[in-house]
Amino acid sequence: MTDFTMIEAAAGRLAGHARRTPLLSSPLLDEVAGRRVLVKAECLQRTGSFKFRGAWNAISALEPAGVIAFSSGNHAQGVALSARLKGIAAVIIMPSDAPAIKINNTRALGAEVVLYDRENEDRDEIGARLSAERGLTLIKPFDMAEVIAGQGTCGLEIAEQAAEAGVTEGRVFVPCGGGGLTSGIALALEAKAPGLRVHPCEPEGFDDVARSLAAGELQRNAALSGSICDAIVTPQAGEMTWPVIQRLCGAGQVVSDEAALNALALAHDHLKIVIEPGGAVALAAALACEGDGPVIAVASGGNLDRAMMVRALDA
Structure with a gap:
């Protein structure tokens, strides 16, 4: 299991390789939300998402001869770039309905892309078979100790930057699929900023973590596709991530696709950053949440097709 010492070790491996992304704010967003809103812009991370952190840390720690991963696109690109920088081969298994920009970018980074039908094929089985054959x-997208530790370095930065901004207590909204980023940030904040509490954010219809927290036991999504928030559509939280989420996180937040698009457009207009729908659910939750006090929203990724950006801005 991942612990804080692993996150500290990951920070050392990532130094000079990952970007220290900014914590942004806008008076107009504060006015919309009725409270102070700070946005951790992981969409400005290398490959356009936080996933580079976990991929680089895992590959650096394990030193494999070659790697394989399955992802809708952000983990794919993080692994592809990390492997390229390390000079090793990378095979990425991606759903055939992933955004074209993510598939194309993964190939452009030098990885071999294997497409699959997420409704009718088991990506875990495909990954296990190709791993054995080759x-x-x-490198798992979330349920892997080294990956969780890498994502936890984002939490270290949030703790430091929030303190610099005078925020030591409040809610931290985090987009949540399998829970790697959520659990990593929660572990880092437990050690460095215990007054900040993580709340997982998910799209409607794929709110397994919110339901799991409410029920006190792990729940599973009935569908595997059907939301524009493709980056965080997963069957359920991981075996490693769920115990951390259950122990450390507050209530899950559920966001509509429309709210994610609205948050995407507001981020573009007022923060001058690009967030994909899955990466925008935390900002959407922050803008709509009840209660007092400052909130921090993680903008976890910014890899979206132009058509989706136009759709968000037109709406």
Whole structure:
């Protein structure tokens, strides 16, 4: 299991390789939300999402001869770039309905892309088979100790930057699929900023973590597709991530696709950053939440097709 010492070690491996992304704010967003809103812009991370952190840390720690991963696009690009920088081969298994920009970018980074039908094929089985056939090391998207530790470095930065901004207590909204980023940030904040509490954010219809927290036991999504928030559509939280989320996180937040698009447009207009729908659910939750006090929203990724950006701005 991931612990804080692993996150500290990950920070050392990532130094000079990952970007220290900014914590942004806008008076107009504060006015919309009725409270102070700070946005951790991981969409400005290398490859356009936080996933580079976990991929680089895992590959650096394990030193494999070659790697394989499955992802809708952000983890794919993080692994592809990390492997390229390390000079090793990368095979990425991606759903056929992933945004074209993510598939194309992954190939452009030098990885071999294998497409699958997420409704009718098991990506885990495909990954296990190819790993055995080619002698590749599987870098999981979230349920892997080294990956969680890498994502936790985002939490270290949030703790430091929030303190610099005078925020020591409040809610931290985090987009949540399998829970790697959520659990990593929660572990980092437990050690460095215990007054900040993480709340997982998910799209409607794929709110397994919110339901799990409410029920006190792990729940699973019935569908595997059907939301524009593709980056965080997963069957359920991981075996490693769920115990951390259950122990450390507050109530889950559920966001409509329309609210995610609205947050995407507001981020573009007032923060001058690009967030994909899955990466915008935390900002959407922050803008709509009840209660007092400052909130921090993680903008976890910014890899979206132009058509989706136009759709958000037109809406």
